[in-house]
Amino acid sequence: MVNLNVNIGGLELKNPVLTASGTFGYGTEYSDFIDISRIGCIIVKGTTLRERQGNAYPRMAETPSGMLNAVGLQNKGVDYFVEHIYPTLKRINTNVFVNVSGSMVEDYVKTAEKLNELDGIPGIELNISCPNVKEGGMAFGTSCASAAEVTKAVREVYKKSLMVKLSPNVTDIAEIARAVEAEGADSVSLINTLLGMAIDAEKRRPVLSTVTGGLSGPAVKPVALRMVWQTAKAVKIPVIGLGGIMNAQDAIEFILAGATAVQVGTANFIDPSVSVKIIDGIEDYLKRHKFNSISEIRGMI
Amino acid sequence: MKKFMLDLTVKENIPLENRYFLLKLTSNDRLPEMLPGQFAEVRVDDAPTVFLRRPVSIHYVDYVNNELWLLIQIVGGGTRKLSGLRAGNTLNLLFPLGNTFKLDTGKNSRIMLIGGGAGIAPLLFLGAYLKERGCQCNFLLGARTKKDLLQLHEFEKYGEVYTTTEDASHGEKGYVTQHSILNGTHFDIIYTCGPTPMMKAVAQYAEAGDIYCEASLENTMACGIGACLCCVTDTKDEGHVCVCTGGPVFNTKRLKW
Known part of the structure; x- marks a missing residue:
């Protein structure tokens, strides 16, 4: 029996596989296909202080080995979450994080404060990297000063595990990671989507209603891997790697690059059971190479 | 209704006029219950330009012969790949999805x-x-x-x-x-x-x-199960609603189209 347990900033997970926000709904969408309680941690969709309708359709474009999305944080707001969604989530027998988004520091703080009260939610993922909202979102994640400011403000009110999700749309992601680490982040997750664009040549129009959107899927994996490797060398807090992970081998690559855990995102759309397959695949890999625990291979590169 | 991810076997692939083809799929096990209006997300493997599944309406279910029929028109790389399936090939489906x-x-x-x-x-x-x-x-x-x-x-x-x-x-x-x-x-x-x-x-x-x-709508779709929120249509009563779970069938009075 190999040990798949990992610790992400004071919180023990039964395995290093998380599901990425915005790709796994509230978890229950997937329960016909897998036992979702097997997942190390489910990160539910981006939640904002007030309800958001998101961007106009079309919000998605298929691209080579990936997809662009411009959903724009459609959600019913944190109060609705607490009242209507949390009661179901707290019965799931694994860790559930809420991804927190906003357009002003105050929004992040108020949302985090409300989530801090929920016993069944051991942590939040602070989304300072959404490329699909007009104000805020990614703007916070592209400068050290603003990333630090929002992390600091949330840290003051949020007492549980605080993961900060970083944007790849920056010159030096390690610098941003250090800035949020200095303000008390317990872990960082990276990468959020890469800003991209698709054009329909026949119609001579952009494919997405917002023109630009966030690129995900295997197309971004080499970029994500490089950024995880750079960041893991720059900070002491755990790094959660994501970006184009489709199978256990991809997940192992991120862990070898220094990630403590990984998030599986877009792959859930193609195979709703992929997260569980990745957990099993990691275990098989460790057995095959005669390692006793996942931590033995972390950061070997 | 419970959703499944199953490998079905191609029983027949019948080319029809004008780039359409009819896929008759079967399984060793009894096919799950499906209702009119529902659809399947079909996985397309080994096609370089295709990344996501393709949503396809359930054309007909022949419970006597344990067959699920899909009527598909070749419009791009994904459907072209599917048009090349032969009897005995396997096709992975997420189904039945959506309302009726x-x-x-x-x-x-x-x-x-x-x-x-x-x-x-x-x-x-x-x-x-x-x-x-x-x-x-x-x-x-x-x-x-x-x-x-x-x-x-x-x-x-x-x-x-x-x-x-x-x-x-x-x-x-x-x-x-x-x-x-x-x-x-x-x-x-x-x-x-x-x-x-x-x-x-x-x-x-x-x-x-x-x-x-x-009306049964067809929007570009990623997950097919209400997780990604990509396929929304705008409605008068509830704003953006996922076509994959709130639809694909809508009372036309609700639609802001």
Whole structure:
């Protein structure tokens, strides 16, 4: 029996596989296909202080080995979450994080404060990297000063595990990671989507209603891997790697690059059971190479 | 209804006119229960330009022979790849997904099913289902030319079939909404699936005559199970609603299209 347990900033997970926000709904969408309680941690969709309708359709474009999305944080707001969604989530027998988004520091703080009260939610993922909202979102994640400011403000009110999700749309992601680490982040997750664009040549129009959107899927994996490797060398807090992970081998690559855990995102759309397959695949890999625990291979590169 | 991810076996792949093909899928196990209006997300492997699954309407379910039929038109790399499937090949499906057409129509309702192009696909299953429950169905199928009118012999098993073509090569000339059957007869329920301009015209006709009308929408989709929120349509009552879970069938009065 190999040990798949990992610790992400004071919180023990039964395995290093998380599901990425915005790709796994509230978890229950997937329960016909897998036992979702097997997942190390489910990160539910981006939640904002007030309800958001998101961007106009079309919000998605298929691209080579990936997809662009411009959903724009459609959600019913944190109060609705607490009242209507949390009661179901707290019965799931694994860790559930809420991804927190906003357009002003105050929004992040108020949302985090409300989530801090929920016993069944051991942590939040602070989304300072959404490329699909007009104000805020990614703007916070592209400068050290603003990333630090929002992390600091949330840290003051949020007492549980605080993961900060970083944007790849920056010159030096390690610098941003250090800035949020200095303000008390317990872990960082990276990468959020890469800003991209698709054009329909026949119609001579952009494919997405917002023109630009966030690129995900295997197309971004080499970029994500490089950024995880750079960041893991720059900070002491755990790094959660994501970006184009489709199978256990991809997940192992991120862990070898220094990630403590990984998030599986877009792959859930193609195979709703992929997260569980990745957990099993990691275990098989460790057995095959005669390692006793996942931590033995972390950061070997 | 419980959703499944299953590997089905291709029993037949029948090429039809104008880049359409009919896939008959089967399984060693009994196929799960499916209802008219629902769809499947079909996985396309080994096609370099294809990353996501393709949403495809359930065309017909033959429970006697344990067959699931998909009617597909080749429009891009994904559907082209699927058109090359041969008997014995395996195809991975997530299904049944989405809601259903209104199925409690009442036996005496006058029911019209209006389809265009590939949009005729879900109407066969719906017609067969309603006929089995003692309802009388009428089908109004429109296409550019006679060649695009598919599966007429199948539709004829379940009700009266009326057709329009733009070049008058079959049935009445013009669009479905111009067909004389819509002038002479009152219908209580209209179901429609096809190109958006056609469905909008059908919805307007229904609205004008105060007829209950449902349309099955087709939006670009990623997950098919309500997780990614990519496939939304705008509604008057609930704002952005996922076509994959809130639909694909909508009462046309709800739609802001």
